[in-house]
Amino acid sequence: MPTMINCDMGESFGLYRMGDDEALMPLITAANVACGFHASDFNHMRKTVQLAKKFGVRVGAHPSLPDLQGFGRREMKIGREELANCLIYQVGALKGFLEAEGMTLNHIKPHGALYGMAARQEPIAQAVADVADIFRVPLYGMVDCLHEEVYKARGHEFVGEYYADLEYADDGGLLITREHEAVDPKRAAERSLTAIKEGTTLSVGGKTVRVGNDSICVHSDTPNAVEVATLVRETVKPFLAAA
Numbered sequence: 001m002p003t004m005i006n007c008d009m010g011e012s013f014g015l016y017r018m019g020d021d022e023a024l025m026p027l028i029t030a031a032n033v034a035c036g037f038h039a040s041d042f043n044h045m046r047k048t049v050q051l052a053k054k055f056g057v058r059v060g061a062h063p064s065l066p067d068l069q070g071f072g073r074r075e076m077k078i079g080r081e082e083l084a085n086c087l088i089y090q091v092g093a094l095k096g097f098l099e100a101e102g103m104t105l106n107h108i109k110p111h112g113a114l115y116g117m118a119a120r121q122e123p124i125a126q127a128v129a130d131v132a133d134i135f136r137v138p139l140y141g142m143v144d145c146l147h148e149e150v151y152k153a154r155g156h157e158f159v160g161e162y163y164a165d166l167e168y169a170d171d172g173g174l175l176i177t178r179e180h181e182a183v184d185p186k187r188a189a190e191r192s193l194t195a196i197k198e199g200t201t202l203s204v205g206g207k208t209v210r211v212g213n214d215s216i217c218v219h220s221d222t223p224n225a226v227e228v229a230t231l232v233r234e235t236v237k238p239f240l241a242a243a
Helices: 023-027 042-054 080-100 113-119 122-135 146-151 185-197 227-237
Strands: 002-010 030-036 058-062 105-109 140-141 159-164 200-202 208-210 217-220
Touching: 002 042, 002 113, 002 227, 023 200, 023 227, 030 105, 042 080, 058 080, 058 122, 080 105, 080 122, 105 122, 105 140, 105 146, 105 200, 105 217, 113 122, 113 140, 113 146, 122 146, 146 159, 146 185, 146 217, 159 185, 185 227, 217 227
Parallel strands: 002 030, 002 217, 030 058, 058 105, 140 159, 159 217
Antiparallel strands: 200 208
């Protein structure tokens, strides 16, 4: 089945640089652009949108819990309405930059802790769906999780992902860390190919768990992200959907 490669992008902030977006952008299908609450700012958002336009890459919003200090990888208690407002604020900002470049919003993919919370907590998943009601774009997530059920029940297109540079727990959940370590590109590419062909991967405990294969994700803040993305793309190229 056709698949895509997506990457979290635009995560620099002010004078601080994170990730090699210029090298990664030609390797991917869709960019998940940070919207200012875990990383990025108005200048980097605009720059990332322009870079995506240059390479014909689709752009989705990558909104976060309000957690710049923790890079959006810390959970917090937040109500459905407050979270929805927080996300509308972020996605709306990115949509403005996209319209300024004559582009459209492609999808929404929650970032970090928010992504994990939406996979387990119904009010959080419902808040994300509330935002998708407004922007009418697909939602990215993990298969066999609560957010897949909620998003589909609310009538939203669901894009099931596989993470090339993260490990999976025995229950099929992601092992999300504050910082990403370098990964073996060959192993990441081989596991991505298995995910596409079989819809499964091996957990840290050696169990076979089901994963999405609509899109393969590579993180730009992985130290060797360009090397990983390059080999993943070469390996799965026969399965990539047309841009």
